Amino acid sequence: MTEGSLVTDKVTSLIGQVSPPAILQVEAGAITRYADAIDDPNPLYRDVEHARKSRYGEITCPPGFFGWPIKGGGLEAGELMGKVLGAVFESGLMRVLDGGVDFDFYLPVRAGDTLVVYGKFVDAREREGRSGKMLFLTLEQTYLNQNGDMVAKARNTLICS
Amino acid sequence: MAKKQLYYEDVEVGSEVTPLAKVATTQMLVKWAGGSGDFNPLHYEDSFAASMMVGSPIVHGALKRAWLGHLMTDWIGEEGTLKKLSCQYRAMDYPRKMKTMTEPHEGDTWWCKGTVTGKRVEDGEHIIECNIWVENVKGEKTTPGSAVVVLPSKKRGR
Numbered sequence: 001m002t003e004g005s006l007v008t009d010k011v012t013s014l015i016g017q018v019s020p021p022a023i024l025q026v027e028a029g030a031i032t033r034y035a036d037a038i039d040d041p042n043p044l045y046r047d048v049e050h051a052r053k054s055r056y057g058e059i060t061c062p063p064g065f066f067g068w069p070i071k072g073g074g075l076e077a078g079e080l081m082g083k084v085l086g087a088v089f090e091s092g093l094m095r096v097l098d099g100g101v102d103f104d105f106y107l108p109v110r111a112g113d114t115l116v117v118y119g120k121f122v123d124a125r126e127r128e129g130r131s132g133k134m135l136f137l138t139l140e141q142t143y144l145n146q147n148g149d150m151v152a153k154a155r156n157t158l159i160c161s
Numbered sequence: 162m163a164k165k166q167l168y169y170e171d172v173e174v175g176s177e178v179t180p181l182a183k184v185a186t187t188q189m190l191v192k193w194a195g196g197s198g199d200f201n202p203l204h205y206e207d208s209f210a211a212s213m214m215v216g217s218p219i220v221h222g223a224l225k226r227a228w229l230g231h232l233m234t235d236w237i238g239e240e241g242t243l244k245k246l247s248c249q250y251r252a253m254d255y256p257r258k259m260k261t262m263t264e265p266h267e268g269d270t271w272w273c274k275g276t277v278t279g280k281r282v283e284d285g286e287h288i289i290e291c292n293i294w295v296e297n298v299k300g301e302k303t304t305p306g307s308a309v310v311v312l313p314s315k316k317r318g319r
Contacts, residue, residue, distance in 0.1 A: 038193070069197060
């Protein structure tokens with residue numbers, strides 16, 4: 001197993017880095033397929049007529065959907081995610097699991113919106129788990145819409161072991 | 162939907178969020194992979210899942226998070242607004258396999274549940290806080306979390 005701290009100098013040097021912006025087109029069909037995948041029949045996600053009469057005025061997104069794909073949160077842009085995980089794997093860690101997420105929602109996201117997402121590598125902390133040392137990575141995504149307004153923030157935890 | 166709208170005055174600390182049942186199937190995981198764009202083989206490849214020490218393909222954490230989103234949006238109705246949603250993926254869940262093109266085998270059903278932990282009016286917004294979770298067939302909370310919502314009030318508009 002791994003010797004010494006998992007929060008290596010290389011990992012530390014990447015903390016605070018922000019990925020270049022990535023564009024997400026929010027398409028009605030992608031919204032409906034996402035809602036179908038979780039068995040959510042809500043007409044706001046599929047019925048244009050219903051949605052236009054609602055207070056949203058347009059097909060809207062289930063919470064956590066900001067256009068397809070939902071993973072990566074812009075961290076693939078500029079290969080920031082690759083650099084972070086590359087540095088993590090050098091410590092001998094092999095497994096990366098999704099640990100959880102915190103969302104703050106500020107404004108609705110509607111079909112036809114164009115979002116920009118910035119990903120940031122926020123923090124790395126070592127913890128002792130049942131099967132040895134684990135590394136918890138915190139990544140933050142900030143989503144803005146075409147008007148420049150912030151629509152949501154997401155904080156993701158990745159657990160590396 | 163002709164659902165009754167939930168109002169701030171309908172809810173007290175200790176009130177239950179209307180539970181929502183979900184059945185994870187291998188088919189749902191395929192649909193989720195396509196719908197979300199998460200193509201990690203951990204969720205469909207037996208040997209890869211075994212090599213990652215989870216036994217067999219597991220339910221995506223983000224899919225369970227999406228179930229909790231569904232739990233909350235169903236409960237608060239179209240006039241309610243979800244402000245915060247958090248959860249941790251604490252334990253693995255394993256999907257039912259499919260028996261026919263559309264029917265899964267008998268097996269586990271998961272329940273999305275919640276309870277109200279707080280209510281307050283702040284800057285004119287009627288805010289409700291909840292503990293929420295996904296519960297497996299053994300009653301274990303594999304995905305605990307929390308949510309903050311704004312509900313309409315009967316006293317005045319939103």
